[in-house]
Amino acid sequence: MADLTLVEAVRAALGRAMTDDERVVIFGEDVGIDGGVFRATDGLYQRFGAKRVRDTPLSELLIAGMAVGLAAQGMRPVAEIQFMGFIYPTIDQLVNHASRLRTRTRGRLSCPMVLRAPFGGGVHAPEHHSESTEAMLAHVPGLRVVIPSSPRRAYGLLLAAIRDPDPVVFFEPTRLYRALKEPVADDGAGVQLDRCFVLREGKNATVVTWGAAVRECLATADTLAKDGIEVEVIDVATLKPLDSETILASVRKTGRCVVVHEAARTGGFGAEIAARVAEDALDALVAPVRRVTGYDTVMPLPRLESHYMPSTDRIRAAVGELMAYG
Amino acid sequence: MADLTLVEAVRAALGRAMTDDERVVIFGEDVGIDGGVFRATDGLYQRFGAKRVRDTPLSELLIAGMAVGLAAQGMRPVAEIQFMGFIYPTIDQLVNHASRLRTRTRGRLSCPMVLRAPFGGGVHAPEHHSESTEAMLAHVPGLRVVIPSSPRRAYGLLLAAIRDPDPVVFFEPTRLYRALKEPVADDGAGVQLDRCFVLREGKNATVVTWGAAVRECLATADTLAKDGIEVEVIDVATLKPLDSETILASVRKTGRCVVVHEAARTGGFGAEIAARVAEDALDALVAPVRRVTGYDTVMPLPRLESHYMPSTDRIRAAVGELMAYG
Amino acid sequence: MSTPVATFAIERTAYLDATGRPLGPLPAFAEDAATVTGFYRAMARARAFDEKAIALQRTGRLGTYASSLGQEAVGVGTASAMRPADVLLPSFREHAAQLWRGVTLKELFLYWGGDERGSDFAGPREDFPVCIPVASHFPHAAGVALAMALRGEPRAAVAIAGDGATSKGDFYEALNVVGLWRLPAVFVINNNQWAISVRRRDQTAAATLAQKAIAAGLPGEQVDGNDVIAVHDAVARALARARSGEGGALIECLTYRLGDHTTADDASRYRDDDEVRPHWAEEPVLRTRAFLVSRHAWTKEDEESLLKSCAAEVEAAAEAYLATAPEFKGAIFDHTFAALPDDLARQRAGAVEPSGG
Amino acid sequence: MSTPVATFAIERTAYLDATGRPLGPLPAFAEDAATVTGFYRAMARARAFDEKAIALQRTGRLGTYASSLGQEAVGVGTASAMRPADVLLPSFREHAAQLWRGVTLKELFLYWGGDERGSDFAGPREDFPVCIPVASHFPHAAGVALAMALRGEPRAAVAIAGDGATSKGDFYEALNVVGLWRLPAVFVINNNQWAISVRRRDQTAAATLAQKAIAAGLPGEQVDGNDVIAVHDAVARALARARSGEGGALIECLTYRLGDHTTADDASRYRDDDEVRPHWAEEPVLRTRAFLVSRHAWTKEDEESLLKSCAAEVEAAAEAYLATAPEFKGAIFDHTFAALPDDLARQRAGAVEPSGG
Ligand SMILES: Cc1ncc(C[n+]2csc(CCOP(=O)(O)OP(=O)(O)O)c2C)c(N)n1
Ligand SMILES: Cc1ncc(C[n+]2csc(CCOP(=O)(O)OP(=O)(O)O)c2C)c(N)n1
Ligand SMILES: [Mg+2]
Ligand SMILES: [Mg+2]
Numbered sequence A, B: 001m002a003d004l005t006l007v008e009a010v011r012a013a014l015g016r017a018m019t020d021d022e023r024v025v026i027f028g029e030d031v032g033i034d035g036g037v038f039r040a041t042d043g044l045y046q047r048f049g050a051k052r053v054r055d056t057p058l059s060e061l062l063i064a065g066m067a068v069g070l071a072a073q074g075m076r077p078v079a080e081i082q083f084m085g086f087i088y089p090t091i092d093q094l095v096n097h098a099s100r101l102r103t104r105t106r107g108r109l110s111c112p113m114v115l116r117a118p119f120g121g122g123v124h125a126p127e128h129h130s131e132s133t134e135a136m137l138a139h140v141p142g143l144r145v146v147i148p149s150s151p152r153r154a155y156g157l158l159l160a161a162i163r164d165p166d167p168v169v170f171f172e173p174t175r176l177y178r179a180l181k182e183p184v185a186d187d188g189a190g191v192q193l194d195r196c197f198v199l200r201e202g203k204n205a206t207v208v209t210w211g212a213a214v215r216e217c218l219a220t221a222d223t224l225a226k227d228g229i230e231v232e233v234i235d236v237a238t239l240k241p242l243d244s245e246t247i248l249a250s251v252r253k254t255g256r257c258v259v260v261h262e263a264a265r266t267g268g269f270g271a272e273i274a275a276r277v278a279e280d281a282l283d284a285l286v287a288p289v290r291r292v293t294g295y296d297t298v299m300p301l302p303r304l305e306s307h308y309m310p311s312t313d314r315i316r317a318a319v320g321e322l323m324a325y326g
Numbered sequence C, D: 001m002s003t004p005v006a007t008f009a010i011e012r013t014a015y016l017d018a019t020g021r022p023l024g025p026l027p028a029f030a031e032d033a034a035t036v037t038g039f040y041r042a043m044a045r046a047r048a049f050d051e052k053a054i055a056l057q058r059t060g061r062l063g064t065y066a067s068s069l070g071q072e073a074v075g076v077g078t079a080s081a082m083r084p085a086d087v088l089l090p091s092f093r094e095h096a097a098q099l100w101r102g103v104t105l106k107e108l109f110l111y112w113g114g115d116e117r118g119s120d121f122a123g124p125r126e127d128f129p130v131c132i133p134v135a136s137h138f139p140h141a142a143g144v145a146l147a148m149a150l151r152g153e154p155r156a157a158v159a160i161a162g163d164g165a166t167s168k169g170d171f172y173e174a175l176n177v178v179g180l181w182r183l184p185a186v187f188v189i190n191n192n193q194w195a196i197s198v199r200r201r202d203q204t205a206a207a208t209l210a211q212k213a214i215a216a217g218l219p220g221e222q223v224d225g226n227d228v229i230a231v232h233d234a235v236a237r238a239l240a241r242a243r244s245g246e247g248g249a250l251i252e253c254l255t256y257r258l259g260d261h262t263t264a265d266d267a268s269r270y271r272d273d274d275e276v277r278p279h280w281a282e283e284p285v286l287r288t289r290a291f292l293v294s295r296h297a298w299t300k301e302d303e304e305s306l307l308k309s310c311a312a313e314v315e316a317a318a319e320a321y322l323a324t325a326p327e328f329k330g331a332i333f334d335h336t337f338a339a340l341p342d343d344l345a346r347q348r349a350g351a352v353e354p355s356g357g
Helices: A006-020 A044-052 A060-072 A088-098 A134-138 A151-163 A213-226 A244-254 A269-280 A302-308 A312-323 B006-020 B044-048 B060-072 B088-098 B134-138 B151-163 B213-226 B244-254 B269-280 B302-308 B312-323 C033-058 C072-081 C095-101 C105-112 C138-150 C169-181 C210-216 C228-243 C273-280 C284-294 C300-322 C342-352 D033-058 D072-081 D095-101 D105-112 D138-150 D169-181 D210-216 D228-243 D273-280 D284-294 D300-322 D342-352
Strands: A002-004 A024-028 A053-055 A076-080 A114-119 A144-146 A168-173 A182-184 A197-200 A205-209 A231-235 A238-240 A257-264 A290-294 B002-004 B024-028 B053-055 B076-080 B114-119 B144-146 B168-173 B182-184 B197-200 B205-209 B231-235 B238-240 B257-264 B290-294 C002-013 C087-089 C157-162 C185-191 C220-224 C249-254 D002-013 D087-089 D157-162 D185-191 D220-224 D249-254
Touching: A002 A006, A006 A024, A006 A044, A006 A076, A006 A151, A006 A168, A006 A182, A024 A044, A024 A060, A044 A053, A060 A076, A060 A088, A060 A114, A060 C138, A060 C169, A088 A134, A088 B088, A114 A151, A134 A144, A134 A168, A134 A238, A134 A269, A144 A151, A151 A168, A151 A182, A197 A213, A197 A244, A205 A213, A205 A244, A205 A312, A213 A231, A213 A257, A213 A312, A231 A244, A244 A269, A257 A269, A257 A312, A269 A290, A269 B269, A269 B290, A290 A312, A290 B269, B002 B006, B006 B024, B006 B044, B006 B076, B006 B151, B006 B168, B006 B182, B024 B060, B044 B053, B060 B076, B060 B088, B060 B114, B060 D138, B060 D169, B088 B134, B114 B151, B134 B144, B134 B238, B134 B269, B144 B151, B151 B168, B151 B182, B197 B213, B197 B244, B205 B213, B205 B244, B205 B312, B213 B231, B213 B257, B213 B312, B231 B244, B244 B269, B257 B269, B257 B312, B269 B290, B290 B312, C002 C210, C002 C228, C002 D210, C033 C072, C033 C095, C033 C105, C033 C228, C033 C284, C033 C300, C072 C095, C072 C157, C072 C185, C072 C228, C072 C249, C072 C284, C087 C095, C087 C138, C095 C105, C105 C300, C138 C157, C138 C169, C138 C185, C169 C185, C169 C210, C169 D169, C185 C228, C210 C220, C210 C249, C210 D002, C210 D210, C220 C228, C228 C249, D002 D210, D002 D228, D033 D072, D033 D095, D033 D105, D033 D228, D033 D284, D033 D300, D072 D095, D072 D157, D072 D185, D072 D228, D072 D249, D072 D284, D087 D095, D087 D138, D095 D105, D105 D300, D138 D157, D138 D169, D138 D185, D169 D185, D169 D210, D185 D228, D210 D220, D210 D249, D220 D228, D228 D249
Parallel strands: A024 A053, A024 A076, A076 A114, A114 A168, A144 A168, A205 A231, A205 A257, A257 A290, B024 B053, B024 B076, B076 B114, B114 B168, B144 B168, B205 B231, B205 B257, B257 B290, C002 C220, C087 C157, C157 C185, C185 C249, C220 C249, D002 D220, D087 D157, D157 D185, D185 D249, D220 D249
Antiparallel strands: A002 A182, A144 A238, A197 A231, B002 B182, B144 B238, B197 B231, C002 D002
16 A cells, blocks of 8 residues: 555556546646656556547636537547636536536436546645635536545545546546645545544534645644644535535534635635535524635635635634534 | 616626726737627627627637736626536636735735636536536635626626626526526616625525526525425525525525535536535434435536526425424 | 738528429438438428417417428428437527437426426437527537547537527637637528518628628538438538538528417518418428429328328327426425525425425 | 639848848838937847846746747837837737837846836836737727727827737637728737747647737738838838728737746756757847948947946846845735725725734
8 A cells, every 4th residue: 555645546447537437538738758747647658558548628618518528429438628717618518518417318328437626725836726725616516526634535536536427527626636645545545525524523613625725624633632622623525416414413513613614705615615504504503604715706816825815823713613613 | 767687687798897887908819890709798798899899709718817917907808608518617716816816926916807607507508508616716715796687687696796896706607598588677786795695585495506507496485385384495695605694504504404506416516515514514414414416427418408407396305304303 | 902812602502392303312311212202201290399388388288489481491301410429509490300319208398388397308318408598509509519529539419500500609609619710610501581670681681691601710511401312411521521520511501481480479460371381392301202293202002101100199188287286385495406496495495395485 | 603802912022131131222211320229229128128137036036037038129129110109019028119119128138027016107108008918908909099090190009919819719709890890900920939848839730929910801901020120111011001090900020939938937847959059140129230330330249338337237137136124014905995995994904904814
């Protein structure tokens, strides 16, 4: 069992999927000989050849639309968008086609495609390379939105996404690509989609998060534990369809809920989680729900970026505030 | 003061804006001699000429991108997307450009554009013509999202949107275009953006909504009043930036909150409103928050459409349920 | 110092004049009266469907409908050049092509009547449903063609869309990759001169739409789109090249939209009858019949019996459609994913049980 | 029967060979040594900036940076053909054009150093900031040009982007409307043969990128993009037409990316030094100097003093950049809208006060 970074785990899952299933094809910008700008597809072109690992023209709309056509024909396209900031030209294909081909045809055609894209801030990237707009896609009926937060989950969730019979958008947190290693067994085992993961148990407050912010939340939980505050940390992992039960069960236990995400606050997916708590666990709440998020501003360029990110300080302050209640 | 339908009020506002300000130009598909497929621009081509009222090629991306260029040059573009279902190719321009030109250049350039589009269900329209995806755009920092629900507000809000120094997406509920008339003074008076409207006062429950669903909410309030239940109905009108105060003040008064929208539930803008209530009016709640919305499914074709819509029955049931609390 | 580095030419092909008289030698298939008779029957059938669909819409029994009046040769010429194993990706106006492919009249009525089951074709299981967002199916066609090429199958994808569709980036990006990877995909443009109220000349300054292929480095040509022989010939030639690995093509069919854009449109707002009238003299059904009559391959009796059988078939299909009860409302949920997720199952339960919120 | 309906030709223009020798008569402006000397100085200045930017990035004092090494003639040839009142819409690689337009070295350092104030140009107030989402600025150029045309101004918009950008629908839709409405917009393609790791020939099967103009019905031409005289000449001719109401154009400049895609890229993963080497013999700075020397318009002393002054200027700008403190964090909020909405004001207050959540 090798120690892998998250991006290595993605690569291992892609290689495994291509080995196991001839129908899997990979394409996108620079995924071929270059191995992807983050090296997520490094070596795959050499292993599986130019037919199955294809550099496309610089055309994101086409990448998504071609995936729909391939998927409808029974292939298993795994397409890469180089950064989430360039995913917007694909939204028409995702909303109007990928997500609804099955229901439009009452199951005659379907769309088992995966669209991968790195996302998120904190790596001092150029303009348009640090945003988090997963909530836009998590609103689209018929689409799965999956975000891994560790090498192991990246491996298993990506395999599950590729095998899933419906379209999955798979967002990989750039900040975690090389931030940590853990042992990952390249055993072809998928990790179940549509489930949240309780990464740390605690009885005083529930922190719900996903993607790179998982790290800050776990770090904050460590710190707070020293003060005797036991924080339960939940990695949502699949934003849509949402596993409410795990979140609600935790909030019913702790009575306190903080949602943390990098995306802008208003209309972020944290709103959905807060709403579910307000709907279905209200009686258990001893304190208001809090969201620690990016602001309703454009993601700043690197010099001011750190002020935008949901820092451990901000998370700690929010949990601390809630501890004053109840 | 003429009695106008909502679409006539839109037309009156456009005519007024063009008369008052030479910089206003209108463009889109079929907005010229045809006057728009809903006749929102009827007669404007004849009044203001082919230079200022332009049929574009069938290119939505271009329509939005051209608006950015015109706006940066000090014009006041008012572009039409024929249906919200065809707005997705513009999202890249809205997210990556329109909404951030001002902050990217620290105010040197700006983007005073309006993008209008009809939206919503209940009119037995063809596929892709009935969806409500306003939440996707209400998540975008730097963008205003405005939705009128009456002829008078349509007139005033559209004028205010055109005069606003920043980009506004203006969604017009198709179902209301010709559903009712009311006296509208074509006096050039704008209606303030960024404010919710309390359309009906009540002390027992707050119903927050926007667009065409306002009608069902008001009708439900009428019915419930007969049972002695006084419902306060709030038309959000500007989804982003959101006027929390009006909503929170109402919920603090009533202790009950139902959010109603046609859009799919998960990640809909109702989640944001529920989240704000859970954050800032939790102590006032005597009952859980409820959302009455479209489902997390693709909008059905006309034969099943009515089952998807948030009906008066569903709204009444939700309010009724909350009345059992407290 | 300037030197020419590339030159291009666009050709237009026609076999029949407006009155159905051959302009020169015909392609071999057109010498077979049975073949052209088959085309004619299919066009007449499509037109009968069209009339009924409009009548149903006018009486509130069908949704908004896009007539293919006068453009039947595009659909029939294209679909008849395809093999069953090929895949059709139609726009919303290509009923004639869909019918040839084996989509049933009842399925078409269901779809335009607002019932998803109309896209669950019993016949051409791999054909795409109608594409409403203009030009967004061209990238699908590239993907379908890539799947075929990867599997080494001698099949091709055929997408049809209108003149307006050629202004969309989708069209261009897809055409470009078809050219680049020599994919077995043929893009057919039904240039009916209008995109709702916008004239062809207000879509682009390009003298032809066929020349847009030059931007993608693949063959483009124009044909008389009211000449079913010319359309069939061009598509058949393109498909033969595509199947043998020589790549795709763009074919612009010049025709005319004789009716309103859809039943929701009133074309008199933006075009005069005087403009439309001459096009009635060029329309494909009349023209093909004149050709067949001149070849002694079609009689008055043939015509009467065809009209009668088309009417009967369409009538029966319409009745079958009208007699089909809507689906149970649970259907809204059941095909969203292969398996209903918990979250959606709860919503379904709430919707299906009257008490649900 | 097939008849040709349209023919097209694409030309390539060059004035200097790779060694700076004229291939024939030069355009009038190039006979004026001062003009070409000005071009040369600007290219050298851009290269000096480039070197410093890479050095700063390598030492952690600048963000990811896209070098324009070897492509300076595109930027200088283009910008020098513009008037101050025209508007430039640059991609992320056109520092040479931006510098000519009056963007300061310090502003460029600020932008690439991650500070929004770098796009608040003190000089060309109407020029667009760098465009990162490839090709998405072409529609802006169409809009800028439309604004100019509506106001009857003799101005034009000039957008520059790479070979990869020509594969995007944005490029095509914008080019199409420029052709259709004869807008005063010139689209310049810096065809440096690579889009990160993707070769020009893997973007499109079109023999030239210039021929993509044919799809939009407007003039397209190729020029030697390492020949600053040819670039200036083509852009100047196109701008003259644009200003006189004759519409826009597409100009493909053939050049070569001598460096990595950006400082985050390692081109050795996908291309050999052997492939790059010959292009060093064709690069524009060397070539222009050779031309000037052959005309006795440039001496060793001129060269030394130019290098010295460029180095000093760049050094001073870099220091000024490094000495510029970041903005106060409130700036994140302050330019989101013209006036801070209440909702955002609350967030700002929370962010600015240490206690905020
Ligand atoms: C992307 C998109 N934009 C707008 C529309 C609305 N619309 C439906 S058909 C049409 C015109 C299409 O013209 P053309 O491509 O020539 O096809 P035709 O209708 O003439 O067959 C428009 C604008 C749409 N369906 N899709
Ligand atoms: C829409 C979009 N997709 C992907 C990227 C990532 N990316 C940045 S530059 C580049 C290649 C651009 O190639 P080209 O247009 O030839 O310009 P060059 O970099 O060679 O100047 C890519 C893929 C981007 N910036 N925008
Ligand atoms: Mg048309
Ligand atoms: Mg390039």
